[in-house]
Each structure stands twice: as C-alpha cells, then as structure tokens.
Amino acid sequence: xxxxxxxxxxxxxxxxxxxxxxxxxxxxxxxxxxxxxxxxxxxxxxxxxxxxxxxxxxxxxxxxxxxxxxxxxxxxxxxxxxxxxxxxxxxxxxxxxxxxxxxxxxxxxxxxxxxxxxxxxxxxxxxxxxxxxxxxxxxxxxxxxxxxxxxxxxxxxxxxxxxxxxxxxxxxxxxxxxxxxxxxxxxxxxxxxxxxxxxxxxxxxxxxxxxxxxxxxxxxxxxxxxxxxxxxxxxxxxxxxxxxxxxxxxxxxxxxxxxxxxxxxxxxxxxxxxxxxxx
Numbered sequence: 001x002x003x004x005x006x007x008x009x010x011x012x013x014x015x016x017x018x019x020x021x022x023x024x025x026x027x028x029x030x031x032x033x034x035x036x037x038x039x040x041x042x043x044x045x046x047x048x049x050x051x052x053x054x055x056x057x058x059x060x061x062x063x064x065x066x067x068x069x070x071x072x073x074x075x076x077x078x079x080x081x082x083x084x085x086x087x088x089x090x091x092x093x094x095x096x097x098x099x100x101x102x103x104x105x106x107x108x109x110x111x112x113x114x115x116x117x118x119x120x121x122x123x124x125x126x127x128x129x130x131x132x133x134x135x136x137x138x139x140x141x142x143x144x145x146x147x148x149x150x151x152x153x154x155x156x157x158x159x160x161x162x163x164x165x166x167x168x169x170x171x172x173x174x175x176x177x178x179x180x181x182x183x184x185x186x187x188x189x190x191x192x193x194x195x196x197x198x199x200x201x202x203x204x205x206x207x208x209x210x211x212x213x214x215x216x217x218x219x220x221x222x223x224x225x226x227x228x229x230x231x232x233x234x235x236x237x238x239x240x241x242x243x244x245x246x247x248x249x250x251x252x253x254x255x256x257x258x259x260x261x262x263x264x265x266x267x268x269x270x271x272x273x274x275x276x277x278x279x
Contacts, residue, residue, distance in 0.1 A: 004075075004076050004077040005076050005097045006036030006075070006076045007035055007037045007038070007080045008039070008071065008076075008079055008080075008082075009021040009024060009037065009039050009040070009053075010039075010040040010060070010066055010067040010081075010084065011039065011042075012040070012042065012060055012061065012062060012064070012066035012264055013063065013066070013263060013264045015045050015256040015261065015262050015263065016256060018041055018042075018045040018084075018256060019251075019252035019253070021039055021041070022049045022252070023252055024086050024088070025037055026052060027087040027089065028082075031090060032088070032091060032093050032094045034094070035094070038053065038055040038056070038057060038075055038076075039056050040058075040066070040067075040070035041056065041057075041058060042059075042261070042265075045259045045261070046058065047258040047259060049258070055075060057073070057075075062263075062264035062265065065157050065158075065178050068154035069151075069154050071138070072150035072151045074142065077142050078097050078139070078140070079142070080093075080137075080138075080139050081138045081140075082136070083135075083136040096139050099212070100139055103141075103210045104140060104145075104207040104209060105140040105207060105208075105209045106138070106139040106209070106210050106211075106212045107133045107137070107138055107139075107210075108133075108137050108211070109130060109131065109132055109133070109211060110130065110131040110134040119171040119173050123174060123179075125169060125170065129183070131179045131180075132186075132187045132211075133179065133183070135177075135179050139212070145203070145204070149185065149186075149204045149207060152185060152201070153178065153185060157178045161176065166195060167195055168195070183196075186201075186204055186205065186207075186209070188201075
C-alpha cells in the first residue's frame with residue numbers, strides 16, 4: 001500500500017464551515033492520532049486553531065462545491081474525503097486506506113433515513129433510484145482518470161446549476177445536488193434515461209468502485225446505534241450543532257471569531273474568476 005495517504009477537508013465560502021472543519025479534524029485526530037490531514041480553505045479563514053492540520057492549502061475557489069475542485073488536487077496517493085459537518089466517532093476509520101485494495105474508489109450510498117423529504121430520498125419521480133453515491137464521503141486512489149472524473153464532477157455541477165432543468169424524470173429539487181451530477185457521470189443508464197446520459201462520461205465507468213457497507217451518516221440521535229462498519233460518522237448541520245450539540249457549536253463560534261473575514265471573497269482566491277469548460 002502507498003505510504004502517501006491522508007484525509008482532506010474543504011472549507012469554502014463561509015467561515016462557519018471553517019469552524020466545522022476544525023471540530024471535525026479534532027474528532028478525527030482523537031479517533032486516529034496518526035492521521036495525516038490537509039485542509040483546503042481561504043487564507044482569510046486561517047487561525048491558530050488550524051495548527052491541528054498537517055497541511056493547509058489556500059487560494060481555492062469561492063464556491064459551495066469547491067470540495068470537488070480540491071479533491072482533484074489532493075496531495076495524497078490515497079485520499080479519504082470527509083465533509084466538514086461531520087464527526088468521526090470510531091478508531092476503525094484508520095482501516096479505510098487498506099480497504100481500498102485494488103479498487104479506484106470506495107463510496108457510500110445515501111441512506112433514506114437521513115432525508116426528511118421523499119423528493120431527496122429518490123432521484124426519480126417513480127421512486128426507484130436511490131442516490132448511489134453520497135458526496136459527503138469518498139475514498140479514492142490518485143490517477144489521471146480519477147482526477148479527470150473529479151474535475152468533471154465540478155464543471156458539470158456548475159453547468160447543472162446554471163442551465164435549464166431538462167430531466168423530466170427527476171424532481172427539479174435535484175438541480176442543486178452534486179449527487180445527481182455524479183449519478184450521471186458514473187451510474188446513469190443510457191437506455192433508461194437518455195436525456196441524462198452523456199457518452200463523454202462513459203470512460204469513467206472504467207474506474208473500479210465499490211460500495212462500502214457501513215452505517216456512516218445520520219442525525220446525532222443515531223450515534224448510539226450499534227457499530228457495524230469501518231467508519232462511523234455523523235453528519236451534523238448547523239441546526240444540529242446549535243440545538244443538539246450546543247457546546248460544540250459554541251466552540252465553532254469562538255473559532256470563527258478569529259477569522260479575518262466571514263465569507264470568502266474572489267480577491268482572496270488565487271483562482272479568482274476561474275473558468276470552467278462547459279460543452
């Protein structure tokens with residue numbers, strides 16, 4: 001197994017995500033003290049608390065999905081990406097790198113129980129397509145094709161956000177989700193959904209992915225559910241932090257008070273005005 005492996009977090013656009021990243025990394029380091037962790041963020045967010053990271057990359061796009069841009073630029077041969085609104089709660093997180101084996105990536109499916117609205121639980125109106133890959137977590141091996149997939153995930157998501165919604169089989173609410181984008185890139189069947197299929201994405205099917213069967217995601221109340229996988233993380237949004245984890249949320253608030261700016265600005269970004277090729 002490669003020696004160059006680690007975790008990445010991405011905090012863009014809003015300093016609140018930077019505070020989440022600090023707390024998330026603390027939980028990761030508690031579960032796995034030897035973890036090598038890189039943060040992608042804006043220079044104006046960085047405070048003394050960022051010392052918990054082994055590496056910090058600034059000059060990232062000011063964009064709500066800068067995570068895909070950052071994932072394509074991971075410094076590691078094997079990377080574990082985790083959304084910042086999460087907490088690692090079990091030391092078995094260290095086993096993820098070894099689990100990759102000869103695969104190109106490991107992913108998790110979106111559990112239906114994390115979604116309060118059925119329109120988000122299923123991609124299609126017929127309620128047959130459960131989002132096959134959740135964008136909150138990914139283990140992947142660096143390669144030219146994987147980098148191209150991640151770059152395309154970002155560029156196609158930007159296109160998706162800024163184009164008319166032409167996928168009548170799917171709820172229009174999916175226009176704002178990157179999980180719809182990655183479904184098109186990796187899982188869309190051209191015979192069943194010709195309007196969403198793009199032959200230019202077919203090359204990405206050569207990447208070997210495997211579904212990781214692990215209870216990884218859910219509201220804070222589900223933390224106590226019996227452990228059954230190598231990662232046990234709890235996705236925590238602002239409301240959960242504020243209401244169910246008030247002490248943790250207060251810590252986040254204290255962290256971001258030290259940031260030079262509250263929101264990312266294009267002036268901060270080395271890729272200000274970055275262009276994305278859209279066919």
